[in-house]
Every structure is written in C-alpha cells, then in structure tokens.
Amino acid sequence: MVDRLTVQETRFFRDPDAFRLVADYVLTRPREQLRKRPLEAWSVGCSSGEEPYTLAMVLNECMSQLELQPLFGITGSDISKPAIDKARDGLFNPRKLMGMDEELKTRYFRPAERNTVEIVKSIRERVCFTRLNVLDLDQAPMHGMNIIFCQNLLIYFRRWRRREIVRRLAERLAPGGLLVLGQGELTEWQPPGLQRLPSEHVLAWIKRQTDEE
Template sequence: MISITNNEFKQLTEFIHREYGIHLKEEKKALVTGRLYQVLAKLQMTSFKQYYEYIVKDPTGKAVQTLVDKITTNHTFFMREAEHFTFLKHQVLPFLASTVHDKDLRIWSAGCSSGEEPYTLAMILDDFFGREKPHWDTKVLATDISSQILEKASKGVYPNEDIAVLPANWRINYFQGYDKEHSIIQDQLKKEVIFRRFNLMNTAFPFKKKFHVIFCRNVMIYFDNETKHQLVERFYDHLMPGGYLFIGHSESIPRESTRFTYIRPAVYRKE
C-alpha cells in the first residue's frame, strides 16, 4: 500500500479543510490512506504528492469530486433523533401553517446524505397537511457535497429492515416493493424532494428566498469551531424571522456568540 508522509497528509487535509470545511485530524491518516489507496492505484500513481497535484490541476473537477466521495462519511438512518421530527410536526408546522400566508413553505435538509432525512421530512409534511397539501408548496431542498451519495438518495431505494422503524401507514402510502429485500419511495413523494449538490463552505448561498426550517444535523461535527461559527451565521441570515435550525444532538452552538435563541436540545430559532 502507498504510504502518506506527514507533509503529504498536511497538504491534502489543508486543501480539504479550505475547500469543504472538513477537519481531518492526525489520527485520521490511516483512514484517508485506506479510502484513497484504490484511487491512486487506478491512476497508477506512486505518491500522494502526485495525487494532490493531479487534483488541483484537474480542470474538469472530477478528480476533486472523487476525493470528496471517498473521504466523506455518509452514515444516517430513518427516524434518526426522532424527537426532532415530533417537535417539527407538533410545534413547528402548526405555527408555520398559520403564519406562512403565501403557502410557500421552504425547508432545507443540508448534508442530506443518502436521503433518509429529506424523505422523512416530505412524509411528515404530506401527513400533516393532508387534504390541504395541494394548496401548499412544501418541496424539500436536499443538498450534499457528494455526487455519489446524491445519486443514491435520488433513487430512493432502501432495505426493508431500514424502513421498519417508520409508521405502518407511511410504509404503505409512501413506499412500494422494489425486490424481495428492498422498497422504493413512491414517485409522488420523490417529486417532493429536490436533490442538489452544494458545498456548505460557499460564502454566498445562491437561494432567492429564505427558509422557514433548516436541518443540518451531524454535519458540523466534522468542522472546527471557526468554520462552524461562520456556517451558523450564514444559516441565520438565510432563515426567515421565526425560522428554526435543527442540528445534531452531538453538536452545540455557543449561546454567547450566536444570534440564535436556544429552544431545546439541538433546536434553535431566529427570533
């Protein structure tokens, strides 16, 4: 296996941090080497220095996208941190249903990974609005930096054992059989989720309208404190007054340095 020197690791991880905010510590050296070994072998490269030069000089962007796909961790599951979804349905959505007068409800799943979170949000919205749903625009924007994981998410195919945690009526209404061991999201629900590749490190967010709800859970654990602070500030600027930010329970926002109001564990609001 091709080994990575300290200087090569520093050069590569500084690039990843600068471009994508992901902070890879020294103890991640073996992980980085293991995940990239086959890439280097396929390119017939003999060093990580050679690989780094290839990445930064590639005009197509495909090389850096392969790097992102390899080094990002995309672990999630249906109903992860389920109390967030309960709070959304029973507290947030009733408030928004009575205050969003143009019926244009904007929800963003940032760092959506393999799609379980945005599809769950779409199911909650459909279930909550019921017969009123046709009168509302409730499409969920789902973004991630990995093209590979977005392709998987857009297909909407999941093992039956993974969707067993969902309510029975959701499994009936929003899924159909794919093969003996998998189910696929119904086309009608698929249309409610818009998948896009997006880098949260972009200093300018290209959204024309502000969001009412942003879910960015278990993403910032990979960022250093300054990167997290800057991202949270951008989230604040792109939320409507009264809008909510949901983060992971293993994450926190320092109350003394944020404009957000703490509501409950991992839930914040723009007052």
Template structure:
C-alpha cells in the first residue's frame, strides 16, 4: 500500500483533515473492519485518502465520509476504502526462521499424526492472507515435505482477506521479483513459470488453496471457515484494539481442533490479551496451542 506525500500537478487539493473528520473516518473503519487507527496516525489516514478524494472530485474529508455512508456507489467505494486503509506488505517465505520452526516442530508432527491415524487430511487457515504469498508458501512447503505422496492427501488451505483486490490478485497467481525476494532459487524453479508479466505460480500449488473475501470483524462469516489443525494470522492483530483482538482470537480458538496451533507474527503475542491458549515456546519464538 502506497503513501501519498504530494499531489499531482493540475489537481485541486482538499482541505486538511480536521479532528472531527478524523474521528468520523476512524470510527467508520473500526466499525467496518475492527481496525484501530491511533490518534497519532492521523497523518497516515490523511495521506492515504487524499488522492482518492481528489480522484472523486470531492472538496473535503467530510464529503468523503458522507460518500462512504450514503453515496450511490458506497459498496464499491467501501472496497476502495478498505484497500487504502490496509497494509499489504508481504512476500513468499517471509520470516524464514519462523517457517523453519513451524515446519519441523508443528507441520511435520501434525502430518505424522494425521497419517498414523489414517485420516491423511489437513486444514490450515491463513487469516489476513493479503495477495496470497503466505498460503501459497504453506502449499509449497507441503509439496516439499510430502512430494508425490501429497496426491493421497486431502489438503485445504483456506485463505481470506478483507480486500477484494488482494483476493483477485492471489487467485491470478502472478507475482513480481519483489514478492519473490526471500524465495530460494530452487523453489522458484520448481513452483513458478517465468512469464512476460512476472512469475506464475504452479497450478498444483494453487489447487490446495481456497481464497475468499472475509472480514475478520464478521463473526458469522468466520464460523463458515472449516475446522483447522493450524491457523496462521501473522502481522494482522497489531492493527486491532484489545476488544477486537479478543474477538478474533476467540474465533481462532473456536475454529481450531483440540491440539491445534495458532501462529502469530514473530513480534506478536497473546500476553495481556487472553489466556485461553497454551503458550508453547519453540526455538524461533512462541506459538499457541488449543489444549482441550
């Protein structure tokens, strides 16, 4: 997501964002998606929305707020608004050390347990998947572990995001060099095809991933996610206030099967949020397990 620090020549500028307008827009995004914009980030909201207001030929942030609430195209504009207000900084194999620990200490033992029980099925939920790099990474990891044996498995990676644009990009499966900056060259060779527009993810990787637009603030929608053995939600809850964090974490707990794991970003923690999960310390950081 880009930041707007200057205006293109020839376009009229809007009036500065007032405190009242900030509170209106801040409340709107919170009610919509549970995203909390702190007062000290007022400039961020202003910079991200200014170019859109100019594009719509509106005169103020107040007019834009009314447009979001009552405009004829409000549903489409809310999509744009969510896109502007969310950060989509991601890449394949992001935080490799954490992924290595996840593979060795959680994923492989879970696969062994499922295989030994005769079920050979695995459900993973990638919550806040952005443009798809994380769930596709998980699919590639499963291919690397199971190799041709993956054919005998029923694997479903449910990947969701609030942004329709990000979901569509993920479904297309076409990525640039920047998305692949952390990806080993041998992995690129095995799972991507070079095209004029970038790198195309292999269909066998896509097959395991089901993308859908879901708002983490929508309790009813979250209940439609298949029960999972593993939930990934990295670098998402940092944008929520305490009440929203508790709401989302409770939804993850309800979704997880007993003994399942919740994986947060390496700098995120459930400390002071909830004690419904059992913290499990691993060499690369903390993970959380549903014990009952």
C-alpha cells in the first residue's frame, strides 16, 4: 500500500549542487576533528539507496583529498520495505548513474548480474539501512548527526507537518551539523536553532552551537 502511494524515483547525484555543498562542508571542517571522530550522515527518505550511496562516495572523495582515513558512516532510512531491501542489495540499473562523472563510475561500480552494476564493497560497508516512518522521528535512535540529507520527501506533507519534521530533524543534528533539504521544500520559515547557508541553489542550514542560540 505504502509503495503504491509513494514515488520512489531517485538516482545517483540527483542534485549535484547539494552534493557539492556537502563536499565543501566536509572539506572546510577542522582536520583534527575528521581524523578523530567518525562523520555521521543520514539520508532520510532514501528510497532504493542511490542518495546514501552518493553521500558515501562524496565523503570518501573528501577524505581521500584530505589524505585522511575514510572515517565515516551513512544511514539510509525509508518507510518502504521493498525500497530498503533493494538498497541493501546494492545492485542498480546503469540508467540510475546517468549524468555521473565517468571517473567516479569506474571507481565505485562494477558490472554485475543481469545487466546491473554493483557498488564496490568499500562504499557498501559504510552504509546501513533501516525502515523508518518520518512521522515517527521521536522513536528514531539517530542523534549527533553531522549531516542530514532529506530531499523529495517533505513534498508529501502539508506545511505545518513539514515544519514539525524539520524541527525533529534539527534535534538530531550535532552542533555545527548540516541539514540539506530539496529546493523549495520549506518556504517562509526559519527553523529555530539553525542558520541558513547563503546558497542560491541549495536549501541548507547549519545547527548553531548552543551558546549562539
């Protein structure tokens, strides 16, 4: 029923500007922090996994650019069990890679059974998946997230509900953490405790350190 009512359309690097912003965010964090503490990212409404795997590739590229160990973990959550099962399989139709940089394709995918491609193990083992209704965020165990990425999910909800969800997501961010939504998914409202990033193409905020509130 859930799967009939929801649209699960997604692809790798679907919103390139947003992933560029994530990369800039990581590359400008204090090196010492990245060396010591694992970066935690969460893709909310992750569908069949393309978004969280993209986040893993982006973080991996950043760590390699900074010559650091790939100390990070990604969680993908979605209400749909079939979508989560597919995400865990890590097998994709090559169509989902459309528009991706050729070098990244070669680095992160291998040909697999029945004309599919498979995510390489080093990326796959950094990503875990769980079934979660975004309306039950109060029961979610995630906390202290450095990056929360939630695109093309809030569109299913009315304005007051979107605000409620964003408030709850913000609670799950670590101080200084980054929240990224889809362009136009939240308008005329400033979530408390978050500071809007000045980007024309990406809707994103940083969680203020508590003494700034």
